[in-house]
Structure formats: structure tokens, C-alpha cells
Amino acid sequence: GSDKALNPFAPKPTVVATIKPLALLAQSIAGEDFTVVTLLPPNANPHALAMTIADRQRLDDASLVLWLGAGFERFLAKPMQQRRGAQLELGSLEGLNWPAKSPADLHLWLDPHNIAQALKAITVELTLIEPLNRNVLDQRLASALRELAQREQAIQRELDAFKNVPFAVSHDGYAHFVGAFGLNQLAAATRLPEEQLSARRMYELQKSLAEASCLVVEPGDHSGVKLAKVLGVPAVEVDPLGRAPEITSITTLLQSLTTGFKHCFNPRNRS
């Protein structure tokens, strides 16, 4: 009702995605028929976001809200409970792959299989909103899935040589990628960035990471960089959120991750 009145210049239905990877997913299906909005600023922390009124208004105005789940975008838990409009909680989709070691990890867009599931679900939701565009949407889905499959194979080939190279991560956000491509992750230092280490854990990490090629950290994870320094392994930045502006699709995001991990595995690539 009042949503349209507050936003008269948006003739196209909007899809609000919480973070950039989800926006990339939505964009590949939505094309020009929807306005896709990313709720979080490129580098904000989804764990502790304080919304502005405009953010809140965007949520209410959205035809579809695309998010991962209360375990990831905590600030959305309550608004989504109350929401009457369409929402797609990717974390609760059927038929997803979950990594064995950290079954609750919601960085699920790092696994091509999950990406495919998500794309399909998004197509269903968008079709419900704009039934007349069904054909176009289906075509976009098909081409997106094709591109994804190709990229997956290419990455598989690229990473094959490094399957046994041991490495560690600072905080457990890469499990889906690691699982999908069968990489040899020795350990994750912490589950969450805020978590503090125990002396025992530190001791064990130091022993088990003796042969690790690197510690993978997110951009801006200063504690991770410090940890790597103390443990005596190089820190390599890999960005699961694809913050870099040249990342414009989910496949380029996967590719950038691959490049990042190769930096870790291949000492010559590191500076």
C-alpha cells in the first residue's frame, strides 16, 4: 500500500539483497527487469549493523528480500519474522551442500552446487513477482547455470595440483569453497572474528600449522594477520564477499577466490 507512495520513482520491482554476492546472484537472473539493491555497504559487518531509516524503508519497499539466515544477518532476524512480503532465506533451501567440518557455515555462495540451487530458487521467486517475464527469467537461469558449470570445471582444473597442500584459515568462512573443491584445510583458528583464543588452542594451532603453507584471512582481519605473524606462517588475503569493484558476477567472485587460494598454495605467487 503505502510502499509505492513513498517510492514513486521506482516503477520496477526491487530485489533487496543483503550482501554483494547475493546481489550478484539476483542480478544474473533479474537483468533489467528488476532493480537489485545491496543493503549492506561494501564493507560493513553483517553481524553488527545499525540500520538507517532508509535501509529499513528499502526493506519494506522490496518486492523480494534475499538473505542467508538469522545466523548471518542477525539484524534481519526480527524484520524478516514480521515481514509480509516475499523473502528468500537461502540458508533454509532444500538440497544444499553443507561442509562436514562446520555444518552451520552460512557462506554458502562459495559452493557452485549451492549457487545453482540458489539461482533456481531466485528464479522461482522472481517469476512469482513478474509472471509475465517467466520466459526471459528461465532463459537467464539456463545461461547462468551454463556459465557456472564451465567456471566450476575450470577452477577444478586449476586447483587440482594443490589439493594436498595444507593451509589454515583465520576464521571459518571458506568451508563451502574448500569442501566443493576438495582442498586440504588443516584448521580454522576461530569460528567467529570476535572469538578469543585459549592458550591451549594456540599451542595446538602452532603445532598443527607447522607445515601449513599459509593462513587465509579476510581483508581487514587484523587479528588474523597478527595471528599469522605469531604462528610464523604467511597471511594471504582472500575475500569471500567479493568486495573488489572488478568482481561483477558470481563466477568472477569464484575465480578471484581461486586466485587467492593459489597465492596461498604457491610460494612463488606470494610477494
Add this chain to the structure above:
Amino acid sequence: MPDFLINALLAAFAIAAVAGPLGSFVVWQRLAYFGDTLAHGALLGVALGLFASINVTLAIVLCCMTLAGLLFLLQQKPSLGDDALLGLLSHSALAAGLVSVSLMGSSVDLFAYLFGDLLTTSRNDAYLIIAVCGAVLGLITVFWRKLLLMVIDADIAKVEGIPVNLMRILLLMAIAIVVAFAMRVVGVLLITAMLIVPAAASRRLTTSPEAMAAGAAIIGAGAVAAGMWASFYYNTPAGPSIVLAASGLFLLTLLKRRQ
């Protein structure tokens, strides 16, 4: 006006109304640290609530009330100042919360529980806040004179037959309950700041305790209105904007030279 804005304003005004008088007592009794202590206690509450698998809000409320009780007991030993006691409780509760999370290998990020957001208030949340704030406001009004006599001088009050200890625990519990309920709905920052900042601003303008309490409520309400407007106009987060608006009002009162 969109629904979420109505809910947010309802909750924020209710909090401003009760935070005025309650905050005045906080300032008089030097309990400014108490809000933070309760927030840290809430962390422990969440951890224990998950452990004992009881309702998390209930666990938080229980934990906050326990902290209020502990503070009351420690206050009976007069060798430490209130601020040091609160600091002690605050840090111990936070540390205990962090340790128990780690021990339980709990899968929730406890900090999330501390960051409510005013703009995500639902209508039911707003009603809950209004009910809690109304009840506490009623209690304070009923016991106003006794509470005030206790603040002025506990010894004289005691001799004159006022149940000083009861009043003290009533005050601590009232603060604990308001903070515990409001925290999850509107966020720790907003509720703890609303207790202190408007009362501090009002202190500089008024000459009677009643005026200070009422003034604090009015300044709080003004800060809510101004902060919400700023949040809309400058696209800033709502809670922090309200707090900044209140601080701005305090700065304005510094211009007043007298007293």
C-alpha cells in the same frame, strides 16, 4: 508514516519517559555504570540461557536481576565505591560470559543479542516496552518521596522509618528490568545512554528533583524526535543518532552559565 517508524517512535518515547526519572536516580546515586554492567550481564545470561535451554529473554532478565542483587549486597560493605563495584561486576560478568561460551562451544554469537535495533521493533515489542516502562514509572511515582528521602540521606531516612534497603533494591531492580527488556528491543547503546544523558542535561536547567526528572523525560523525548529526523535526513543509524542528539542537547545546556 510507515509502520516500523510508528513502532520505533512508540518504543523510544516510552523509554524516554521512564528513563527521565529513573536516569535522575542513576545520576544521583552514581550508578551510571550500571547500564553497561547489565549489558555485560546479559551476555552471561544468554550463554547460561542457552546452556539451561530456557527462554533467552527470561535468562537475560534473571541475570540482570541477579546482578542488581549482587550490587546491593556488595554495597553493604562500604569499603569500595559504587563505580569500582560496578566495574568489577561488569568485567567479571563479561569475562564469565565469554568463558562460558567458549566452554560450551556454543554456536551463537552472543554479541548479536546485545545489538538490538530500534528500527526493527515490532508492534508487540513496542507494547511490551510500553507495559514495562509504564509499570516502572508507576512504581517510581508511588514511592517517589521515599526514594528521594533515601537519596538525600539514607541515615535520616532510616531513622524516620523509611525502609531504605527496600527502596534501594526497588530502584536497582527497576533499572535492571527496564534495561533487560529494552536492551533486546532497541539495543544497549540507546537504553543505557537514555538513562544518563538526558538526566545530566536536565540537571543543569532545573532546581528541584521533580523538575529534573520531568525535564530529563522531555529532553529525552526531544532527542528521540531530533535523532529520528536526523536519521531520516542524513541517512544515519537511528539509535546512535538519538544518542548524539541527546548529547547535543547536553552541550546546549553548557551554554547556560548560571548555577
Add this chain to the structure above:
Amino acid sequence: MPDFLINALLAAFAIAAVAGPLGSFVVWQRLAYFGDTLAHGALLGVALGLFASINVTLAIVLCCMTLAGLLFLLQQKPSLGDDALLGLLSHSALAAGLVSVSLMGSSVDLFAYLFGDLLTTSRNDAYLIIAVCGAVLGLITVFWRKLLLMVIDADIAKVEGIPVNLMRILLLMAIAIVVAFAMRVVGVLLITAMLIVPAAASRRLTTSPEAMAAGAAIIGAGAVAAGMWASFYYNTPAGPSIVLAASGLFLLTLLKRRQ
């Protein structure tokens, strides 16, 4: 002993040593809230530092020192208690930090800055901490008598020719600097708790200011040792374990009946 443990212990013992005397002043001067205020100020410092693209540690130190200066100025208007002033500054700084982050669309997770981790202290970090703590400890020792006279009664001290205002700002700056440097290395919780808890525990055992300061340092060191051991043995996070150990020592002192 692994390197990381040596570094951590070096840093933690240095902090315990300076936090003993400094924390005693914090307790006497009712500044327990100051640590938290500085932590919140650090958030603002990070945001502004990124904005002005200066070194973040420098920005934090500057911001903390500004807060100390502000507190000093506000203390000159005696109509508000220290705790209310600190609460005001604390919440305003936090709100300002959150708002400026939001306005700048800043690229760092500010909360990470607040949760340093003792165990990731590098050798250079440890040296830095030791240097800062040593310098502050030296300053306090040199001005001990004057600081103490100021604490006892500022008026008498002033008449006797002690530069009371200078001493006061010295104390606030010393706290600000120790907290600002230590915060990024060992985490906010550890440094702020180490200021209050050992001093509070020591208060109950001692009968002279010097003994209280020294006792606080010793209790702090004991808590570091016990906490580290527990962290290793029970696999609990190091910083919070040390804080809990200190709280445990405080509880032990409650058993002592006298005084």
C-alpha cells in the same frame, strides 16, 4: 615455552605492573568507567583515523587523549558526578563512532579493533607495551606523593602549592595512554578489568596507599599466571580467563572479615 606464550606473558605482566598503581588511583578517584569510555572513544578514533588516513594507533591515542582532556574540562564544572560525566562521554563517543562509520561507509569492522587478543601479541608489541607501561610507572612513581595529596584533598593540596590541575591531567593522560596502547594489543576487556579488579581486591587487604598499589600489581600478576594456566588447562580464552582469575581473587578477599 612457545614464543607466543612468552610474548603474551611479557605483555600481561607489564600491564599488571602498571595497572596496580594506576588502577588504585582509578578506584580512589572514582574513574572506573574511564576505561570503557576510552574503549568507546577508540572506536571513534578508528573511524576518524581512516577518514583522515592517518595511522590508526595514532588516531586512537589522540582520540583517547582528547577524551581525557574533555573529562578534565567537564570536571571543572562540579555540578555533575564523575560517573555521569564519563557515561555521557562514553555513550556520545560510541554513538559518534557508529554514526561516522555509517556516514563514511567505512571499510573496517570497528569491533575487531576492540577485541585484541593477548595470545597474538608479537615480540615487538610486547616491547611496545613494556615501554609504555614502564614510562607511565616511572611517571607515577616520580609524582606519587603529589598525586596522593591530590587524592586526599584537592583543596589542601592546592594551598600547599601542589599543581593539582597538572596532577589531575597527568593521571588522566597516563590512563588514556596505557589503555590506548594496550587495547589494540591485548584487548579492551583485559586492560580495563586489570585496572579495577586487582585494585579492588587489594583494597581489602592493605592499610596504606603504597601497599594497595603494590598489592594490586601483585594480585594482577597472580591473576595473569592463574588465568594463563586455566586457559591452557581448561581450553578457555586467555584474556577472559585472566579477568575471571582476578575476580576470583577478589572474592577470596571478601572472606577476610576485618575492616
Add this chain to the structure above:
Amino acid sequence: MLATNHPLSHSAQSPLIQLNNINLSFNGNPILQGINLNLNKGEIVTVIGPNGAGKSSLVSIIVGLQTPTSGDIQRKAKLRIGYMPQKLTIDPQLPLTTQRFLSLCGKSAALKTAVQRLDIECLLETPVQKLSGGEMQRVLLARALMSKPELLVLDEPAQGVDVAGQAELYHLLGQLRDELGCCVLMVSHDLHIVMAQTDQVLCLNKHVCCHGAPESVSQHPEYLQLFGKKAAEDIAIYTHNHDHQHDIHGDVVEPGQHNCQHDHSIHKH
């Protein structure tokens, strides 16, 4: 009645408060020892004694702020006590005018009377925290009056009150006793006034040295030891002629131990 041999228990009606063999000690140091005391309606009882004698502690016990280490207290049911402590510090953060401070504890009619009585109209708008030492004493007395107490307890009420005010204060206490028929218990160092205005004097130095009417007390050997012979005669302090007898006055602290109650042996003559 336990304290039948007690000179203060002469009244026929039942006393307002009855202390039986009260002892108080802090950390093992005895502060009060074996105190027996009855307070009756219409009496003015003054407690005198050197610094640290335990006068304030006794008052705390009587008003119920301090629990004695041992002994028994009996209070008349629902006794209305007006209390004026030795010192009072009110938080400067509380905005409170004298008017409001007084109005907190009684009706406006009572306020008006009390204010007129103590001549403090012009202080009504002043914040209580800004009152000068003597002004505060007057306001506290007004406050204690307003509640129409049956027992009025004052710990050094004349402290810091100016010369003229002191005389009037004691005069006023006498009037009050007559009008309200209340009992007044006060602590004072002002022997002149005490002797002139008091019904009963209790001379305290950890134990009760002596008690009774002023005339009888001022002849009592223990009183003479405490305050010097000359003081008893003309109560003129500055002409006080030292009598070194007092260096050990019959104090019941552990025997053999030097008694440390500042027996005014400062000027070694």
C-alpha cells in the same frame, strides 16, 4: 525494669527508650561499655564527654542506625524520632532547594511554623548544598521539628552555629520540650549551655562516668577528672587550670593499658 538504680529512670510513666547494658566494639576495640539509659517524655538529656568518647556511637544506637555488639534496647511502639546527624553531605547532583528539602517531610503548615521559628525564610530558595555550616544546622533543626517528634535526637546541634544562634537554639529546644512534650537528647561540648539548659546530663567516656541533674553531675569526681575542677566551678574554659589527676580517669578499658582518650594533656605544664 532492669535499671532501677539508675538516676535517669525516675519518671513514673514508661520510658520512650530503654537501654540495658549496651556494649559496642569495632574490631575488638571497646567503644561503649555497659551503658544503661532511660529516656522519658519531657526531658532534655545532654551527653557530654571528650572526643572519641563514643557519644555519636551511642546516639546511632539509640536512633537504631547502629546495632550494639551486645545489650538490649526497648523502644516505645511506633516512636516518632526526629534526628539531626553530626554531619550531612547531600549529593551536589541533586537539585534541591531548602524549601523542597523541608517540604519532603511534612505539611506546608508545619513547614511555615518551623521556618518562622528558626528564622530561615530567606534561605528557602538556596540549594541545600550551598548553605553555610551554621545555616545547615538551622535547616536540619527545622526539619527535625516538622515531624513533631516524640524524641528529638541532635548530635552537636550547635556546631558551627554563631554565638547568637547558639543561645537561641538552646532556648528553642527548651520551648519545644515544653510545647511538644517531647524528649530531647543531644550531644554537646558546650558546658555553659548544657549546665544551664539541661535536665539531665550524661557524662560519657566509653562507660557512663556519671549522670544526673547538672548540679549533681558537676560535683561528681569523675566529672571533675574529665573536665577539670575549675571547669566545674565556673565553667570558664579559657581560665581552665589544669589538674593532672585526670590523666587516668576511672575508665574501664583493659586495666594497665594506657588510656588514650586525649585527656587534654597537650600543654605539658
Add this chain to the structure above:
Amino acid sequence: MLATNHPLSHSAQSPLIQLNNINLSFNGNPILQGINLNLNKGEIVTVIGPNGAGKSSLVSIIVGLQTPTSGDIQRKAKLRIGYMPQKLTIDPQLPLTTQRFLSLCGKSAALKTAVQRLDIECLLETPVQKLSGGEMQRVLLARALMSKPELLVLDEPAQGVDVAGQAELYHLLGQLRDELGCCVLMVSHDLHIVMAQTDQVLCLNKHVCCHGAPESVSQHPEYLQLFGKKAAEDIAIYTHNHDHQHDIHGDVVEPGQHNCQHDHSIHKH
């Protein structure tokens, strides 16, 4: 010298402190008006006056804690001041024995002398916060002495001190003046002692009512107005016979306004 016509400026040496036309007001209320005062070595000067007369305020200005609204103060270079405030509250969280408290401001030899002088050996181990009212006054005086001050400023030093202690305190102040040759400035309500022990009396009631030697002051009309004729004669308060002349004493507040300085008109006879 500006204040040449000032009776207190009789000394030949240059004064320790010289106040010229000092005014002080809070929020527009005048507290002190046109005060001229010289303090010289070896003098005992007592400030008397009713409650709220501004005595403590004047003392604050002299020791440098309060800045006057207008007027000029000249201090001897590097003047050592010993100060004893009207009240002192020490944070209970500070563990501090009396011994340590005293030792903070002087050598142990000076401490020993001061402690013996004031007979407070037995208080040395007591925490300062636990001292009784009068005990604290003694300790504060000991403290003020230890620094061998050139100017000793005491705001109602005898407040709460017991009868015997008072006499000795004033006696001691006289001795000190002789030994150290210091100037003693004190505020007191105790006219008896003031008149007996003081060189110069300053009678204050916002403005300086009168000043000079005790004998001359006690004959001064303004003094008589403030304290009553009888008081001037025998300084015996309890026989004080009221003289209603004093209801308006020549105060320099806004003319026509009722002067609100508690002109002890409480007992309307």
C-alpha cells in the same frame, strides 16, 4: 600601601598578605564587599561573624582557592601556608592511617614533634576516615603545623573539639605564634576564647563591621549590634539578654531590602 588607614596594617615589615577592596558575589548575590585586610608575621587574627557572613569565603580567597569577583591580593613571594578547612571528607576507598596521612607532608622528626604536641600518638594507626569529629580536627592541626607555615589558616578549628581540647588548642596556637613567629588566621564562633587569645579581631558580616584589638572591637557599635550588648560585656552567652536594636545592623546590602543574616531574632520575646 593602599590600606594605610587600616588598623591591622600597623606593622613595620611588609605584610604576608594584603587584600585590597575585595568583592565576591555568587550569581549576583554579594557575599563579600570591599574587604581590606593585611596579615602580618606573629599576629593572631580571628574572624568572627554570624552564619553566612562570608567567613569561609574570605578564608578561601586568602589561601587562594577562590578568586574574588573584583579586588587585588598581594602575597609574599613563596608564602608557606598551612590550611585546615572547615570540613574534610577523605574517600573511604583510600587505605590511609593517620600516621601515613601525616607523614605525607613532612619529615618524621617534624611528625614526631607535632604528634606529641597534639597528643595524638594513639590515633596513629587508626584509618583517617574512622576518626571522630574532634579527633580529625586535632590531626588536621598537627598536619598544618608540620609544614612550619608562615601563615596558618584555620576555619573553625575548635568545631567538635571537646572542652578541654579547645582550651589547649587555643593555648597551642598562641605558643606556635611565639615559636614559629607565624601569622595565625582563624575563624571562630567562640567569643570567650577569641577575646582572650587574639591580637586582632575582624568582625565580618559581608563587609568588615569592625576590626582591631579585642578590647576596642568589643566596644564598637557594630559589634554590639551583631552580638548584643551583654555579650560584649561578659561574653556569657547563656545569660545573653536580647537587645532588639540589632535587627537592622548597618549592613551594606541593597538598601531598603530586608537583611537576612539571621540576626538571632528567633526567640521573639
